[in-house]
Amino acid sequence: MLDNNQLLRFTTAGSVDDGKSTLIGRLLYDSKSIFEDQLQSIENTSKKKGHEGVDLALFTDGLRDEREQGITIDVAYRYFTTPKRKFIIADTPGHIQYTRNMVTGASTANVATILIDARHGVIEQTKRHAFIASLLQIPHVIVCINKMDLVDFSEDVYNEIVSQFEEISSKMLVKDVRFIPMSALLGDNVVHKSENMPWFQGAPMLHTLETMHISSDTNKVDARFPVQTVLRPQREGYIDYRGYAGRMASGVLRKGDEITVMPSGFTSKIRTIGTYDGEIEEAFAPMSVSITLEDDIDISRGDMIVRSNNKPEALQDIEVMLCWLNNRAAQPRTKYTIKHTSNEQKAMIKEVVYKIDINSLDRNKEDKDLQMNDISKVKIRTTKPLMVDSYRENRTTGSIILVDDTSNETVAAGMVV
Incomplete structure (x- = not known):
């Protein structure tokens, strides 16, 4: 119970x-x-x-x-x-x-x-x-x-x-x-x-x-399925099996739904939805499942399966509210690894739009230095598109973290505006 x-x-x-x-x-x-x-x-x-x-x-x-x-x-x-x-x-x-x-x-x-x-x-x-x-x-x-x-x-x-x-x-x-x-x-x-x-x-x-x-509180409207890994078991009964495993970030996907794979834009229909205990008719957040499609499409980790009539934005220039977590200040034009659902790309902070004085809630557009605990609105540029929703609509697909490539430390957490 x-x-x-x-x-x-x-x-x-x-x-x-x-x-x-x-x-x-x-x-x-x-x-x-x-x-x-x-x-x-x-x-x-x-x-x-x-x-x-x-x-x-x-x-x-x-x-x-x-x-x-x-x-x-x-x-x-x-x-x-x-x-x-x-x-x-x-x-x-x-x-x-x-x-x-x-x-x-x-x-x-x-x-x-x-x-x-x-x-x-x-x-x-x-x-x-x-x-x-x-x-x-x-x-x-x-x-x-x-x-x-x-x-x-x-x-x-x-x-x-x-x-x-x-x-x-x-x-x-x-x-x-x-x-x-x-x-x-x-x-x-x-x-x-x-x-x-x-x-x-x-x-x-x-x-x-x-x-x-x-x-x-959960987003039940926007179906978002970030692919974590591709399953290709090479044993009897599974020779032709190609499943896409991951965790439902939000919404519901059902067998027969018309889907689009982002960012490629390829379309297909859901053939099966599998779990450890067997096949099911529908998957919803936060279930971990494996999905097979009716068509053979090139899909890899970091891609996102969504409903064809309800797609997130695929953006390389993203505005986020960023909280700087690291002891060292942000360095201009430094490349970081950005992590968004199962997707990892290289990224850099293009511009600090403003910093927030939390005590007065005023916006400071003059101070561009990001120190530890600073909260600011920034523009981030990524090497490849990320499939994002605004954080207000979807806390899973609207959140990112930045990782320093040299130290492997998480330096910032952000919410897509």
Whole structure:
């Protein structure tokens, strides 16, 4: 039964010491999602540190050097399951210099949870994280107003912070915003409803996550099938078999559909759709399948099979919103490897159109240097066409990464405008 549960990915973001790790620890602890040996290890570590009870933050601060410094310095992933849903949590750092880590953690998220310290209200980092959630088109945002116990569970404080956040979110493309007052340390409104805040009529965080409707977030209209490999098994019964294996990026493909292979433009019809368990009538995202066609067409890794009446753009000049992830600044006219679905090409940044000041949301057209954590709109030129949709319409075919050829490091992540 659990294997059929719908998977929800969510990321946590907030300023330093807003209680992100404690919130996730409380979520795992109160939902009984901790193995006994893990719990014993955390209890022992908590005692060594002199804590009276269990230090909930240690459930996500898994690296020893993080614990020694007392901070979370990387994206920590946690997995847990309830009877209603499976979850993947990405706990991202709160420091300004680790903005790139939030981009990494939030890139595949269905929900962004943004923590706000009730004592401090909306601050610069809150605006930064709300903007990134908007930029990455995360469809749902839960604003967790934490540490309500330190402001005497005041409804007035809660209402003031809600008003502050609504003022900034109205300028961004954040569709579904929900607010929950809580105390992660004490457990109020995390898994169980708080008795200290009877004025709050909403559901606690876990119930909100379990019941949130996310199936409509996927693109079911644009059929996109990036080819990962060509299958030519040389054994009895398969001598003439030529299948194209990959993972459905979006939409639905059915047997008999008229398709076009891009970028070549060759057309054919789908003969069969195969899986490990046998043939099926239709494939939809995110299924991994093998497709055979009625015609023998030259297709290789990086090509894309789409419906003939619904094609993406094949572009060599692409405008993207780029987040620079590398310690070294971008070098003008440097060649990078661009990765888009299963396609890899050489590319270069032709022009930096503008950089965004995340604190004020102003566009700076004068500063053209891309430093770590900078978010900017750029024009990229590739050696061969990429089959792209806008990121707003399709998060899979609208995203790219740039890799430095000399160091093999991922230097930037981008969203097609």
